Amino acid sequence: MNILELHGVTKQFGGLVAVSAVDLEVPQGSIFSVIGPNGAGKTTLFNCISGFYRPEAGRIIFDGVSLVGLRPDQIAALGIARTYQNIRLFGRMTAIENILVGQHSRLKSGLAGALFRLPRTRREEQEALDKAHQLLDFVGLSGYGDMFAHNLPYGQQRRLELARALASEPRLLLLDEPAAGMNPRETEELMAFIRRIRDELHLTILLIEHDMRVVMGISDIVAVLDFGEKICEGTPQEVRCNPRVIEAYLGKGVA
Amino acid sequence: MGLRTGIRTGLIAAIVTIFLILIGVHMLMGRLLQSWFYVPAHWPGVWLMVVLLGLWAGSRAVGQMKARSWGNTLLAGASAGIIQGALVGAALYLLASITQAGVDLRAWLTQMSQESIAALTLGLAPLPAAGFIGGVLLVSAVAGAAWREWRLRVHAARLARGERTVSLRERLLEIPAVAQVSSNPLSRRVLMGVFMVLLLIAPFFLGQYWNYNLGTVGIYVILGLGLNIVVGMAGLLDLGYVAFFAVGAYTMALLTAPQPHHIQMSFWLALPIGVLLAAIAGILLGIPVLRMRGDYLAIVTLGFGEIIRILSKSDVLTGFTGGPRGVRNVGHPVLFGKDIGNEFYFFYFILIGVILAIIITRRLEHSRVGRAWRAMREDEKVAQAMGIYTLKYKLMAFAMGAAMAGFSGAIFASRNSFTGPEDFVLLVSINVLALVIVGGMGSIPGVILGAFVLKGLPEILRELEDYRVLVFGALLVVMMIVRPQGLWPASRPQLERPRPEEEALEEAPAELVEGEVGS
Numbered sequence: 001m002n003i004l005e006l007h008g009v010t011k012q013f014g015g016l017v018a019v020s021a022v023d024l025e026v027p028q029g030s031i032f033s034v035i036g037p038n039g040a041g042k043t044t045l046f047n048c049i050s051g052f053y054r055p056e057a058g059r060i061i062f063d064g065v066s067l068v069g070l071r072p073d074q075i076a077a078l079g080i081a082r083t084y085q086n087i088r089l090f091g092r093m094t095a096i097e098n099i100l101v102g103q104h105s106r107l108k109s110g111l112a113g114a115l116f117r118l119p120r121t122r123r124e125e126q127e128a129l130d131k132a133h134q135l136l137d138f139v140g141l142s143g144y145g146d147m148f149a150h151n152l153p154y155g156q157q158r159r160l161e162l163a164r165a166l167a168s169e170p171r172l173l174l175l176d177e178p179a180a181g182m183n184p185r186e187t188e189e190l191m192a193f194i195r196r197i198r199d200e201l202h203l204t205i206l207l208i209e210h211d212m213r214v215v216m217g218i219s220d221i222v223a224v225l226d227f228g229e230k231i232c233e234g235t236p237q238e239v240r241c242n243p244r245v246i247e248a249y250l251g252k253g254v255a
Numbered sequence: 256m257g258l259r260t261g262i263r264t265g266l267i268a269a270i271v272t273i274f275l276i277l278i279g280v281h282m283l284m285g286r287l288l289q290s291w292f293y294v295p296a297h298w299p300g301v302w303l304m305v306v307l308l309g310l311w312a313g314s315r316a317v318g319q320m321k322a323r324s325w326g327n328t329l330l331a332g333a334s335a336g337i338i339q340g341a342l343v344g345a346a347l348y349l350l351a352s353i354t355q356a357g358v359d360l361r362a363w364l365t366q367m368s369q370e371s372i373a374a375l376t377l378g379l380a381p382l383p384a385a386g387f388i389g390g391v392l393l394v395s396a397v398a399g400a401a402w403r404e405w406r407l408r409v410h411a412a413r414l415a416r417g418e419r420t421v422s423l424r425e426r427l428l429e430i431p432a433v434a435q436v437s438s439n440p441l442s443r444r445v446l447m448g449v450f451m452v453l454l455l456i457a458p459f460f461l462g463q464y465w466n467y468n469l470g471t472v473g474i475y476v477i478l479g480l481g482l483n484i485v486v487g488m489a490g491l492l493d494l495g496y497v498a499f500f501a502v503g504a505y506t507m508a509l510l511t512a513p514q515p516h517h518i519q520m521s522f523w524l525a526l527p528i529g530v531l532l533a534a535i536a537g538i539l540l541g542i543p544v545l546r547m548r549g550d551y552l553a554i555v556t557l558g559f560g561e562i563i564r565i566l567s568k569s570d571v572l573t574g575f576t577g578g579p580r581g582v583r584n585v586g587h588p589v590l591f592g593k594d595i596g597n598e599f600y601f602f603y604f605i606l607i608g609v610i611l612a613i614i615i616t617r618r619l620e621h622s623r624v625g626r627a628w629r630a631m632r633e634d635e636k637v638a639q640a641m642g643i644y645t646l647k648y649k650l651m652a653f654a655m656g657a658a659m660a661g662f663s664g665a666i667f668a669s670r671n672s673f674t675g676p677e678d679f680v681l682l683v684s685i686n687v688l689a690l691v692i693v694g695g696m697g698s699i700p701g702v703i704l705g706a707f708v709l710k711g712l713p714e715i716l717r718e719l720e721d722y723r724v725l726v727f728g729a730l731l732v733v734m735m736i737v738r739p740q741g742l743w744p745a746s747r748p749q750l751e752r753p754r755p756e757e758e759a760l761e762e763a764p765a766e767l768v769e770g771e772v773g774s
């Protein structure tokens with residue numbers, strides 16, 4: 001079963017067609033990678049899925065629900081979370097608070113609950129805090145919980161961003177170049193981590209990545225974008241051997 | 256390197272110094288020292304300020320330096336001092352010569368009296384006087400630089416020995432008595448209790464004048480806490496905040512005064528109506544400006560504030576609002592048949608309002624709503640992607656802030672028995688914003704401190720009435736340079752519970768946790 005389907009999604013900026021009639025079918029529980037040279041439209045595609053951009057044409061179906069026209073917060077509430085190519089944390093909030101914000105759509109309390117400290121709200125807050133601690137441990141950040149996010153070292157910021165995304169208990173996780181700026185050892189660990197969250201939390205992962213070891217190592221399916229168009233799709237083996245891909249993308253590395 | 260930073264800092268310091276002199280802050284310092292510490296003359300305060308500014312310039316130059324060495328320090332301190340000294344000396348030379356020629360500078364600069372300049376020239380001729388102040392600044396700057404270098408070295412040595420840097424708060428906690436009080440919730444409560452009792456009995460001793468002024472400070476604390484929600488938490492720059500204060504005040508006035516509407520409703524009924532109407536006004540203003548950000552939002556809200564004032568003033572609406580002359584005989588609160596509308600009772604009334612506002616702010620800040628506001632302030636787009644419906648939360652912030660302003664406005668009008676358009680000039684918005692910024696954006700103690708500094712202090716310095724606005728200007732400029740985070744910045748919530756086996760890990764997390772992802 002496909003948890004996410006894109007049909008003919010097109011996004012233009014003025015005359016530039018950043019994403020051109022892209023079709024994707026992401027099976028439930030898979031690790032699905034999107035690769036392509038710089039400016040191929042990968043991030044733009046993510047922005048269309050998460051509701052930041054409204055595509056000019058095409059349909060995006062998440063678990064039977066059409067996403068086009070929904071607001072980003074509605075899409076998040078449906079169970080889609082993401083990280084960003086350039087880390088975007090809430091800098092002047094602590095690590096724990098970042099994770100608590102991540103849980104926003106799973107929590108209910110509003111003004112009245114907070115003002116009158118209703119028992120329901122207190123229980124909810126307590127549980128949210130417990131869960132934040134678990135996630136902090138899960139990504140290996142215990143001890144950093146009370147630090148402002150902008151004071152964390154780069155590597156920890158990446159982990160915190162992951163923890164924040166996981167906090168919303170998503171069913172689909174969009175990762176935009178999570179290995180950027182990591183050394184080989186960290187990259188290795190990241191791959192194991194991605195597999196682990198897929199298996200333990202039963203997530204589907206849509207991954208943008210430039211690092212070929214990551215892509216070839218963990219993907220079930222790889223789709224290749226070039227100038228906004230999907231030029232090929234298949235298992236890592238198939239994609240690696242596809243002549244169009246070698247020309248458009250891997251070719252640069254080979255040459 | 257030291258030379259460049261020195262020159263740059265010297266320039267900034269010179270501008271600040273000249274500005275402070277032009278608006279007469281040196282005389283203010285002189286008189287303060289005179290009246291507070293019984294110093295017999297005003298020159299010690301005047302020159303204390305000059306020396307402090309020199310020390311500051313030198314210390315700042317060293318603080319900004321990248322390469323550390325005593326040679327660099329000397330260079331930075333001396334160059335900062337020379338620039339600062341030369342420019343300030345030149346300015347003083349000009350001022351002194353002009354005054355000597357018989358020109359009265361007060362026509363342009365209200366604080367530039369003969370006396371004010373004489374305090375700096377010390378009776379010398381312009382040229383030697385300029386030399387003297389320049390020399391004092393140079394020596395002070397070098398001393399400031401050396402002092403800073405020494406502090407930095409001590410600090411570095413401490414770091415090298417593996418000691419952590421300690422903040423003022425932590426250092427206070429090292430004092431056994433302080434540690435005991437602050438770690439023991441009971442003694443903390445006792446301390447709070449003592450403070451509360453002092454506040455409660457204060458009005459019996461303070462007399463009308465101070466009760467009134469403390470009440471004003473309290474009203475500004477409530478206003479500040481309300482604006483703090485909008486600006487400090489939600490990050491929406493609202494320059495028309497006074498509009499909601501006006502809605503509260505006019506609601507109270509029009510509903511309780513005999514003119515122009517003969518409604519003469521009870522204060523107790525008019526108060527919640529005022530709060531409600533202000534909140535609704537907040538939402539109504541919110542809807543059109545929701546999609547604006549930053550500067551646009553500031554301009555539109557500023558316009559809204561002025562529109563409310565102009566409307567209240569306009570002839571067309573005189574029949575409804577009382578026009579330019581305002582509304583007189585605004586109703587007082589009556590309790591058990593007794594009119595409790597004087598400064599004394601209002602003090603308590605406002606105190607309750609302040610406590611309520613503090614409780615509301617604290618509860619909201621660390622709730623799902625408060626976190627959503629702050630997340631929005633940090634990064635609106637990402638907040639949306641976290642499931643936060645930003646439009647809704649912006650309206651909530653506007654409404655909460657406006658409700659608090661409405662409450663203060665209603666009390667303000669009733670306490671003064673009067674309200675009119677001139678109560679709601681732009682300066683009120685700016686004052687409230689200033690106290691939020693001066694105190695420390697997003698911090699409750701900061702807002703209270705800010706209100707005291709900006710509304711209370713000027714009353715203490717009553718005799719210096721004319722300086723007020725100028726002093727605030729200077730204060731704000733100095734604040735921005737010296738302490739951009741505010742007097743009492745917001746603290747980080749401590750939510751992480753260290754578990755026994757992980758305490759060691761808290762000490763040195765960097766090495767231990769590195770590379771645990773996925774293991």
Ligand SMILES: Nc1ncnc2c1ncn2[C@@H]1O[C@H](COP(=O)(O)OP(=O)(O)OP(=O)(O)O)[C@@H](O)[C@H]1O
Pocket residue numbers: 013016018036037038039040041042043044045085
């Ligand atoms: N908001 C925008 N306005 C105008 N053009 C945009 C915008 N966002 C992206 N683009 C353009 O769309 C194209 C695709 O950009 P996108 O960021 O999706 O590429 P990418 O595949 O993520 O590249 P990279 O690997 O460098 O991250 C680029 O040419 C980019 O300049």
Ligand SMILES: [Mg+2]
Pocket residue numbers: 042043044085
């Ligand atoms: Mg990208």
